[in-house]
Amino acid sequence: MDLLFQHSQAQRILRQRNILAATSVALAGLALVMVFISMSRDREIVLQPVLRSPVTVSSAGVSRDYLEMITRDVVILTLDRSPQNLDYWMNAVLDITAPRVHGKIKADLLKIVDEQRGSSIAQFFTIQSMKLDPAGLHSEVSGDLTTIVGSKVVSKQPRTFRYDWEYSGLSLKLIGFGLVDKSQTKD
Incomplete structure (x- = not known):
């Protein structure tokens, strides 16, 4: 009985380790994809040379x-x-x-x-x-x-x-x- 308990305990730990490893690999893959996307996207910032304050444009109307x-x-x-x-x-x-x-x-x-x-x-x-x-x-x-x-x-x-x-x-x-x-x- 003690052997059976140890075997089920080892199987449960093995399952947890496999799930943790799969999750780590998936998160690492997602992080790599996000880094690739952020590096490949063009970024655009509109700069105005003489502004007193930041300008926002809204569908509510003109400031x-x-x-x-x-x-x-x-x-x-x-x-x-x-x-x-x-x-x-x-x-x-x-x-x-x-x-x-x-x-x-x-x-x-x-x-x-x-x-x-x-x-x-x-x-x-x-x-x-x-x-x-x-x-x-x-x-x-x-x-x-x-x-x-x-x-x-x-x-x-x-x-x-x-x-x-x-x-x-x-x-x-x-x-x-x-x-x-x-x-x-x-x-």
Whole structure:
């Protein structure tokens, strides 16, 4: 009886050892697979050069910080131009435009390109203030619009521009922009 007990005890220990060995081999194999997957996957981190805080994008809507950063960059893109960069300028603006208004904005930009091509007129905008409406997806930017002919500054006028946005599928797209006529707005 003692021999029978020892034999059953040895069999039970042997079974436990085999289960432990099989589990160890399976976990080691899983660890190797995970290491291989993590080494073979491309990792991507989006870096913004000038940020006050981390930016997150949510399906719930556009954050005020994100709208401010996008507006700041788009203002510079849309209002700084010279005859030497007109094609790049137009294509860059169209890249950030919503597909549903692409044709209309392209027609407006082509008018500007036709007027300015071959001239020596350049312009740039200096931002002084910004009003943001993340809920209504609007931005108003005020500042000085400077026009240069050749190498001479011919005008420097305070102007306000309005940018209208569309937020769809975690993507903010431009649907319109233009000069704000102060005579039609209420202060």
